[in-house]
Amino acid sequence: MKTRISFNITFTLLFIFTSCADDFLDENPRNIIAPENLYVNKAGFEFGLNGLYNRVRYERNGANGGSNVLNNSAMVIGVDNAYSMMPAGGSIEAFLNTWGTTLVSTDGYLRDTWEWLYGVVNAANTIIIRAENPGVQWSLTEKNQVLAEAKLIRAWAYRHLTFLFGAVPLNLEESSGTNIRTDWERTPVSVIRTAMENDLLFAEQNLSDPAPYDGRVSKAVASHYLAELYLTVGKYQAAKDKALSVVNNALYGLTKTRFSSQSAKPGTPFTDMFLDNNANRSAGNKEVLWVLQNEYLSNGGDGNIMRRWYVNRYAEIQIGSARPVTFSIENGGRGLGRFGVTKYGLSIYENNDDRGSYFGWRKFYKYNNAASLPPKSNVGDTLPLLSGAGPAHLRGFNGVPVETVGNTATNRLRPSITKWDYAPSIPEDVQNSNNYNDQIYLRVADTYLLLAEAQFYLNDLAGAATTINLVRARANATPIAASQVTLDFILDERSRELWSEEHRRYTLLRTGTWFDRTKKFNLIAGKVITLRDTIFPIPQVVIDANLSKTMSQNPGW
16 A cells, blocks of 8 residues: 555546556446546547646645645755745744754655655656557647657656655656556666656657647757756756757747836836736747646636745734734735745845846835824835845845844745735735746746856856846846856856746756855755755655565665
């Protein structure tokens, strides 16, 4: 039973099909959707892909459908630029602050993450294997499009698994009730990455460009992930070539002008991309490569808890006995402030950089709670979070420096990113726990910075500076010279551009900088991390379930 839980997961996708075939039954009831009666025509495979994308979107959702554990926590905090600001007791967010003996192989988050990602792998495997059914009536192009999407997502899942756990079992076959195994072996990471490369190359060759629908992957997504993979394994010319194939593609480009629906309001081209209804290509956003689709109050419509985690607890700010700021659409909706930016992450923006402006980071609130105002105050008065003497990016609340306010677990005064603002306006539902807006998952600015990294490793500093300056120019940041290009500068630029979007832990692991930069810049985790913590433990339930062969644990765990 443990083996099935760990590797042969029976899970329900958006269109409710199971990965475990009941081959032992004589009956084949048509009211139950299973691989045998789903994957018989093109429409069935489309339903299967819809379910697979549902599992991908789970990354930004709450674990097990809840709203108190963000699934991608281990990918984005416990790093140089982000920490857990108000963690729930015993949560993965708390563990990523304290490390040491608080994080153990029996942790439920690690088990759930493993099972989720292998569920994705098995769902992709099922589609890939069943697509070889000669009875399906479709063209080779249609078949290869389905295979390409499933293979890209399988590579995407192994990307997560290898960065989180290192060597893991590589499984490219459909798991069913007839082939349960208890003798899994951990596959070397190099072998897994070769399999990922093969999947991504097939996807690049066979995916349409752009994607056929908003929310689906395209050839450019495959090329982007190939560029990152080649950087990871040290194939820098190949990485450069793949990144160039994306940034030179006329279908995509950096957003340099205001969106028409927002141009009459204050804002910037950079921040316009993240506003509700602006994420998709169909809305005119040519910068996006991949957008996650959500829908408010709709059957099957997904949501997530990104705003809940990134928008701060501004409604709890107290001045004397007054609480002058309350939940509103203008303030981003209801947030819990689970994740915060480190002092370093907040300090690296120039004052003129749009990405660090008020439109990118919420640096003040307006009093909007007429029932609870401080003396001599009025609705509309401003509550600054950054004030006092010194450089603007190092100021704290009412003149208290950020380094004094610090990376604490109860900091309601920390500025918060606006990328995940969301609250339904019709009907007004500002305290809703979930986001239901379509969200950017991958965009071409990230590809530009992968290109700059490849150019840096190839000693083309002038080319890297030119590439970086294209991204900086859109944000009104000062151009840099070739002499300023270093790996640290590229990592800083990725933080400025992609804070809370990129899987920061993976970026730092890929560049061999996670330990040193986290120790230097994260004032909480940096005090306690060890080299052991560069990789997470294999969940104990997986080791225990592998009854026929001993599975090793990662060192130090």
